[in-house]
Amino acid sequence: METFEMIQSRKAIREYSGQITDEQLNNILIAANAGSAGMNEFENYRLTVIQKPEILSQLTGIYGAPTVIVVSSTDDNVMAGNSAGTIVHGMELEAENQGLGANYNMACLGSIPVGVVPDAFQPIFAITLGQTTEKFTHREIPLDKFKTNFVK
Ligand SMILES: Cc1cc2nc3c(=O)[nH]c(=O)nc-3n(C[C@H](O)[C@H](O)[C@H](O)COP(=O)(O)O)c2cc1C
Known part of the structure; x- marks a missing residue:
């Protein structure tokens, strides 16, 4: 799918019909590692x-996703959150590119059992992933979804 069309078709998917392949x-x-x-x-x-x-059965709010990828950091500050955002967003778009269902997730962060994320790292952001029967179609994106101030 053409990039701009893909960006406009992106949507949160919370129903998964199977595991993703390796x-x-x-x-x-790879998309995660293309993040910043x-x-x-x-x-x-x-x-x-x-x-x-x-x-997975211990994680809250993952909608039965068969794969969860957690981004953790040694820091818990705005820089870490923003960096994790770039990493997770890349994964979300690549999931859509492959016709997979994905969604950003913070709900599970507090339920990740001790020892799953390496010592000294704290969960910052996550993505839920799985096969989906949902289709990605063009969404009309209102230009004022985020109110914008112009300084020019
Ligand atoms: C920082 C962040 C955290 C989110 N956490 C969750 C979450 O824990 N559970 C969930 O179902 N969706 C979560 N979402 C997804 C949003 O709820 C979703 O993107 C929003 O409802 C808009 O829907 P859309 O992505 O289909 O446009 C999160 C999104 C962001 C940006």
Whole structure:
């Protein structure tokens, strides 16, 4: 799909019909790694792919997603949140590119069992992923969804 069309078709998907393949996961991780880290501090971030049913069943608000990828950081500040946003957004768009369902997720962060994310890293943002039967179609995006001030 053409990039601008893909951006406009993106939507939160909360119904999943199956697990993603390892190849699909690999592409999503490439997209994550195409993200940015403030101050070039890539070592301050860690990705954790969760597909183990015993762990997934302990996560709240993931809508039965078969894959959750958590971005964690050594920092818990605006820079970390913004960096995690770029990482997760890239994954979300690549998921859509592959026809997968995905959604940004913060609801699960507090329920991640100790030891899942490496010591010294705290969960910042996550994405839920899975196969979906939903289709991505053009959405009319109102230009005032985010009110905009022009200074010119
Ligand atoms: C920072 C952030 C956190 C979010 N956390 C959740 C979440 O925990 N659970 C959820 O279902 N959706 C979550 N969302 C998705 C939004 O609810 C969703 O994008 C919004 O309803 C707009 O829908 P759309 O993405 O289809 O345009 C989050 C989005 C952002 C940007």
